[in-house]
Amino acid sequence: MNPGRPFEPPSQPRTQRTAKTTARPASARLPSLTGLRFAAAGAVVYTHARLLVSPHLVGTFGPEVWVSMSSVSLFFILSGYLLTHSARPTDTAWTFWRRRAAKILPNHVFTWCVAVAVLVGAGGVAAISGAGAAALVANLLLVNTWIPSSRFVFAGNPVSWSLAAEMFFYLLFPVLLPRVERLSRRGLLIGSAMAIAVVWTWPVLCGFVINPAGAFFPGYWFLYVLPVTRLPEFLLGMMVARLSMTGGRLPRVGAVPAGLSAVGMVVFSGDHLSHTFMYAAVNVVPLALLVHATARLDLEGKPSLLRARPVVFLGEISYAMYLVHALVLTAAFVCLTDRGWSRGAAVVVALPLVPLASWLLYVTVERPCMRQFATARRCHTREPSNK
Template sequence: MTAPPTWTSRIHLDKLTGVRFLAAILVVLFHFTPPVQERMPVVLQNLLSNGFVGVSFFFVLSGFILTYSYATPSGMRGSDRTFWWARFARIYPLYLLALAMKFPVYFVKGEYSSYLDAAIDFLSSVFLVQAWIPTSVGGINPPGWSLSAEAFFYLLFPFILPIIQRTKINFTSIIFALWLASFLPVYLLHSNGIISDETAYYLPLFHLPQFVIGVLFGWVMVSSPTGHFATISKKISSIIALGILIILAFTRMPMSTLNNGILAPLFGILFIGLAQGMSRASWLGSSGMVLLGQASFGIYILQMPVGSWFKYLSGLGSGELNGSQILIYIAVLIIFSILAFKFFEQPLQKLIMRIVKSRSDAEKKGTLAEH
């Protein structure tokens, strides 16, 4: 899978930005609709009960987007350090805001068994390692576990990409091997009681194959966008999208398979189709959907903090939301996330990267002065 002689220019992936909103809101509905699902049609119950698959979707998408954004014919654009700072600037400010919003609720409600556990939960969350600690994976802000996994993926990405670029093994064979590795060992270990729920569902190492599958599909997209595999993916992407929807609406797969990448290759094909302009999904690239997609990280990571404060301010305490309250909560969450993106997440991201750039420029000048 070496790069071809010609290298294509990159285009904006507006449809992939828009589809992020759908994945994020599906996870939110998975968390907040169980009390009202029994009154829904079975198909809708299945779809919402399978909503946790949105996290798997994001893992594959992350590998795809990073490769699309950073891959060059022979390596990675920019230095490893700049890449890591860029990822820190992208996720950590809003992640920390969500943690700060949720911690008072966590502490006041006593969502911990001892002060030591609370300290471990807090520190592991601050340093993004909670997914490696079974007792802290739910921690203060439960959706944060996936950011702990993403931090692990970001750490490895500068080393994974060159390996994929140099490998001579057939693309389809690698995808198939990674696909089996993503869910089969976890399913077998978990179903036989060898590993716990927390380890099976959340351990970052078990989710790494999904991320690498995304990297592989991203490499195909940037290195051979008119090649055989990419062309076929574009042609069948609409069918794949329908197939994913049917699977989620008409089946109930074990969490250890659906959460761990059993649909990862289908997501990869869908991403290539959307990136290459899937005509039937043009609405995903509209300005409104792009804005919602830009706010999707906030929708995902702020869902529990906003939900907790929404319940408190509504006088519900620990009670469950009814149907109308869920709709109001989702509207509040979306508006809050858009505002957070516009006035907190984006400005801080730019500020951090300006600081990083100025320091990097200063170091370069110092190095030149020494010579």
């Protein structure tokens, strides 16, 4: 792949590519998917707030935990779908990577600095020396999740672990997109089925090879954190997007039934399946159908609550919300409980601070950096964000 040329398979000259395989319809905006991002981010905020109120739920593998983990899977599928739907025919790898870096890195670096400052201020100087310093640097560079160590995975701003997976996806996207575009509708269906099968295979492989003893961390790292393990979910989102763009047939499931089925799988499957299948496998199909059905609401002009202006606004700041919520909740919770507040009251007071801090991060860091660095020209084209 030549990073300076438009996305295309290196083995096939551009002149030999047919219109059928290269056509990218003009990207319609999908505000309902922006609203869906807020729903996913809101679920993560809810889970972490719930765990602050009831810390005994940590490690119990209850619905509160699986809701958050399913939301991360939804983010990965959404990312593949939106990047494929909004891909520009004239994009080069460099321009794509520049836009993604301008979107992801400023918020990450800012919240990383805040997390380290809080750590130092709380007397955690020992935690940033030796191996602790290496873990923090690895988190800053978004390579920490490639290392099977809890010290590395949870370093810095712990929720930023998912960005390491996203950056891995972005690195591969200019290579993956032309190959996905060349697939026929049948090929896309087969590819989607293969991606789903791989997601279901990971827990089996983990149980027999990676973590036969059944300890928590090796399995958690391999199934939930390791970027290459999460790649099939991103690929599934890409192929579902291409099926939608080329008129491929998918089950006609409405957004509401798909969402309810995803929630139902979380609530009812935990008692019947090993927790290793709950990280991603159990919900991969309902979530893919949810993304497809939600996008169809916009593409077909159907009514959508997720398209309401307040929900879309919250979706716009959802990336900032994802990165900042744990810092805000924890800081407010510690300050208030140290002054005698109950856990529940402290969380109730802290929750409204999350969207406020998210908006401030969005308007002071994320949006200005996107305007400044996302494009090389003064003429800026608004791109659907997808994290």
